[in-house]
Amino acid sequence: MILKPIECPTCGEVDVVKHGKTETGKQRFLCQNPTCSRRTFVLLNAHKGRLPEVKKQIISMTLNGSGVRDISRVLCVSPSTVINEIKKNRKIATA
Ligand SMILES: [Zn+2]
Structure with missing residues (x-):
């Protein structure tokens, strides 16, 4: 597991340090920069590529002839995520 x-x-x-949880149970963080204008934040969808909705879109865009780079840009996921999904679904795509 790679920690960014x-x-x-x-x-x-x-x-940044952990700063409790939000009402929805998400980890909240506190920025230690004294000049920062916002200070507290929660991480946005760090694992967007794992969401079933994104996977479906990757497959549907592949079937429509979109390239890996296009899909990655439109869905805001990494090209390797797109390639992995295409490989997993190759049987479906070529059926
Ligand atoms: Zn900050």
Whole structure:
């Protein structure tokens, strides 16, 4: 498992600490940068590529002839996520 440093979405500072949970149970973080204008934030969909809805869109765009780069850009997922999904669904796509 690769851990990416957590960045403050407001100032880009990586010096952040955990700061409790939101009402919906998401981890909240506090930016340690004293000049930051926002300070607290929650991480957005870090694992968007795993959502079933995105997977469906990857397959449907593949069937419509879109390339890996297009799909990756439109759905905001990495090209490797797109390629993995295409490989997993190759049998369906060529049937
Ligand atoms: Zn900040």
